[in-house]
Amino acid sequence: MATQTARRFCLFLGAALLMAGPSSGQSAEVTSEAAAQPVEIALRTRTIPSVDACRSLPDLPRRLATASKYDQSIASKSVIDPAARQRREDQLAPVTNAIRNLALEARRNGNPQSTACTIATLRHWAATGALTDMATSDANLSRDRFTSDIAGIVMTLQARGQDLRGEGEIRAWLATLARQTMAYYDGEAGPTARRNNHRYLAGIAVAEIAEILGEKPMREWSKDAFAIGACQVDTLGYLPLELARADRAYEYHLYAYGALARLAIRLSASGSRPLPCEDRLDRLYRLISRGEASARDFARRTGLEQRTPSPRHLEVIALVPPRLEDMGTTGDVKNF
Template sequence: MLLSSRSLHIAVRLLPALLICSSPAGAQDKAPLQAPFHLRTQAGPLQTEQRGAKSCAPAPAAVTRLSITSKYGDDGPQRDTIDPDADAAARNEMQDIRAFSRQVVKAANEYTRSGNPAAARCTLSLLADWRRAGALRQMDNANAEFERVSTLAGLSLALLQVSPAVGREPDYAPTVAWMRELAQAGTRYFDGSSKLKGSRNNHRDWAALAAASVATLSGDRALLDWSARAYQAEVCSAGAEGGLPLELERGQKARDYHLFALSALAPLAAILQSNGVDAGAECKGALHRIVGFTLKALDDPSQMAALAGKPQEAFKGKKDGDGMPGPNQLAFLEAYVKQYPEQGPAVGRWLRLRPFASTNLGGNQTLLYGGGR
């Protein structure tokens, strides 16, 4: 069978990922997958087990089944106008999961910051409690599936941070296996619901980030391969200017959703790049075009608005509509400049807003990626 030039291009681009994932007996398959940030391997000399143990509050009750209301309510096909009542309902439904995620990530960041082994054990203990309860296994609608993958991304990146300290603990392997089960459930869902637009846009990017992070923990190269293919499909969909078609369809929220997509794509690229996939070169540097186009729209959203067909909604910060994105919306920049330091000058203005943090990216990104050091 002859390949079209487009198919051949995709095959060549995916070759690094396929080589990683398709040779069970190869030397690459035996090598552990690499984290995209430095992992602390030594405990801080001034920290004590007792001090850390006292700060590890019990985990909240595990959420095993989830159904999430769309914050857009009955809004039209662009889903770009939030319904206040629906938004309040969705926040309430996610309240316990978000509180748990913040608790886990805070403990993991404390280990990364201080080297306190008790903080690492706290991270694992919290996750093991939810694993034993069967947390996050039953998702009852699409929005729940979408929330699960972004939550899993943050939790797995937290466990990755503390893995040098707790990798031999009895609870570690079963907790990694639980995360792998959740990641595989996510890939099956997104592969089986491709007709749903939400399964092809930014939510798939988050599923890919979760799968790649869990792959790094578990050594599951099939998950890494799935992530590489999802990444390739997304960045190669970008137009010449760097716009993502499905995010441009979000009307007045196109700019917000480009930032949301990049929040997954940039750290995903960092994981892939750390494991032999030249993500930055994919489709002639598409990731860099997407970043440039999106950051340009922070100052001047006119091109974004023209392509989206609507003026862009103002950012809400300390002053309502002050034109500045929140630090969590730019947290992806730490992974981006860590992996692609040559891009630093192009994004330098925004780096002045450090420190950057996002729970679904594993917490304090400036701490993890060494920004400003």
């Protein structure tokens, strides 16, 4: 992450600040007549210094240039290159930690200072164009989850009664992230990435931003992303592109199912029913949800003993396909 110094803005804490945000034309400096002394937050490369009002919150980069962790000489992309994985983890860890820390700050329910600090940090990320320059294919693919997590922070604030409709800079930044994602998968992604699990994860991110912004075209793009995945499920429940992952086929079916199920829940909650090929999601779920029996099915189908999926991948078994009668509540889909 590039060194950034001498970037400061003042956050005045007061009741008027917490209930109103600036218009899209305002700078990152926020004022309130009801505020007392300003709390100065210095945004640096790694952290915001700990002060009375705000916890330490890292910054986000504008540019990412990561490379795949998989050995590119193996067509199935199922063998991890340890050195490549470490380099990638080192590059992404500051981004992951920054977003995770801000999500924790946003969830401090009933703490007005945390709410103010969360919004101030989002304003700063928006002003600096965080994550808007993806220099490699892997960086584009990696950004989808980050975008979804950032949208989740905004949705958390909104669910707690924070009106962010006046936060023009944040909203414009979210729109940029969504439109860049759509443009990448529509025109730049490879033939596999634009149709496999990556596309479904991108669909979640775009659907969440569509919900925040009220953007119907984004919601329709996400609905198409669901259809691209669900309509590939064959009569036995397999996804052809994930079967190509050799001894990781079962693992990647779990991963793809989790993305499709979360996307179905998000779209259904926003009124996008029925979904194309939604009945096929049940087939996929029946295939992947039987533990060792599922692993044996994949071993027979691929001719390869399957790697044992991690507990994180197996957690998606608890996420059953949505039913029309279940759409009164969506639950916490971010847990999966």
